[in-house]
Amino acid sequence: MQQPANYQRAEAEQAGVGGEAGTRERAGGLRDFEPEIEERPQGNVSCPNPPEEDKLYEELDEFIDGLADQDGVLIRVLHFAQNLFGYLPRQVQIHIAKRLGKSLAEVYGVVSFYHYFSTEPKAKHTVEVCMGTACYVKGASGIINELEKELGISPGQITKDQKFGLTVSRCIGACGLAPVMVVGDLIKGRLEPEMVEDILKQYKGQG
Numbered sequence: 001m002q003q004p005a006n007y008q009r010a011e012a013e014q015a016g017v018g019g020e021a022g023t024r025e026r027a028g029g030l031r032d033f034e035p036e037i038e039e040r041p042q043g044n045v046s047c048p049n050p051p052e053e054d055k056l057y058e059e060l061d062e063f064i065d066g067l068a069d070q071d072g073v074l075i076r077v078l079h080f081a082q083n084l085f086g087y088l089p090r091q092v093q094i095h096i097a098k099r100l101g102k103s104l105a106e107v108y109g110v111v112s113f114y115h116y117f118s119t120e121p122k123a124k125h126t127v128e129v130c131m132g133t134a135c136y137v138k139g140a141s142g143i144i145n146e147l148e149k150e151l152g153i154s155p156g157q158i159t160k161d162q163k164f165g166l167t168v169s170r171c172i173g174a175c176g177l178a179p180v181m182v183v184g185d186l187i188k189g190r191l192e193p194e195m196v197e198d199i200l201k202q203y204k205g206q207g
């Protein structure tokens with residue numbers, strides 16, 4: 001059975017093939033591999049941590065405290081943290097590792113294994129344009145051009161305010177509505193480039 005790409009990558013790293021982990025494995029064995037854990041910056045008088053961020057860490061700590069002595073809580077904690085922070089930056093992973101008494105390598109291993117977890121900021125609204133055959137033939141390129149113009153980004157990027165992300169995908173199984181795009185959970189079909197501005201307006205006002 002074909003393994004997921006990230007699973008294959010994890011296997012490759014464990015085998016010492018490629019990647020930073022692989023390099024260290026060759027030097028000293030994976031068991032010895034332990035990325036340095038840095039303390040979360042506490043800020044100082046001239047450059048304090050943003051209060052909102054401290055509040056998020058407090059909330060995360062409360063959640064972790066509520067799980068005390070339960071087994072297998074790492075995924076639940078990561079899930080909670082991603083909902084809280086929007087993604088799982090390195091500092092959050094370090095914090096979780098320390099709080100759960102785990103290695104950063106273990107936490108990172110889980111984060112990188114599951115597609116659901118992200119180490120990069122995510123856009124509030126992801127706009128996904130289908131570039132499958134039916135949509136392509138019916139003008140999906142024109143839809144992408146219009147989105148690029150409206151949002152000022154290319155596929156694979158997110159806007160500076162992190163409100164919109166633009167991606168392209170293969171057939172999403174709604175060929176009868178081609179060309180289609182998906183915004184959040186909603187499919188928008190039979191699109192014309194002129195419709196793009198109005199559709200985005202509905203989301204620009206949110207949050």
Ligand code: FES
Pocket residue numbers: 130131132133134135136170171172173174175176178180
């Ligand atoms: S090709 Fe776009 S939905 Fe099938």
